[in-house]
Amino acid sequence: MSDLLGPVIKSASFQFASLVVGILFLLLSVAIIFWLYRDAVSRGARATLWAGVGMAVGVLGAIGGISQTDYGFGLTGILAFSVIIIFVFVYTIMRPSEYSDDVEEQELSIALLEAELDIKACPHCHGGIETDYLVCPSCLKILREPCRLCKRPIKREWKVCPYCKTKQGE
Secondary structure (H helix, E strand, O other): OHHHHHHHOOOOOHHHHHHHHHHHHHHHHHHHHHHHHHHHHOOEEEEHHHHHHHHHHHHHHHHHHHOHHHHHHHHHHHHHHHHHHHHHHHHHOOOOOOHHHHHHHHHHHHHHHHHHHOOEEOOOOEEEEOOOOOEEEOOEEOEEEEOOOOOOEEEOOOOOOOOOOEEEEO
């Protein structure tokens, strides 16, 4: 078989095509490593670790391809690309499932909902109330006191009315 393929493999046109293919696959490998880094950053994973391991795996694949010099540089690029694709497959299985911005947004919306629930529920009977109620309409628990001057509802522990600056208490 080497008698048939030998002259083709050693020809200048095959070697040039192999060089072009190898360079294209190496450039594609670099682009995939860049994508892996950006994806790891956006998901809150250890981006430099993942990209570094991806580059190391690609270099090992390239070294394996360089050892097969009979077929030109094309095999080097193809092997580097192939092992990086396998590594990216492993990364996609192990990476965090959600983007870190989405997780932060979900946590903020949950905190906001909890804050709204705290404001609109009576601390005694957990009935529905509004922020300007002085008394809970369900259990008659005193929630707020009216200001001495402006009569707006204020919390009992406040020493001054935030609306009219009138001192409260004794």
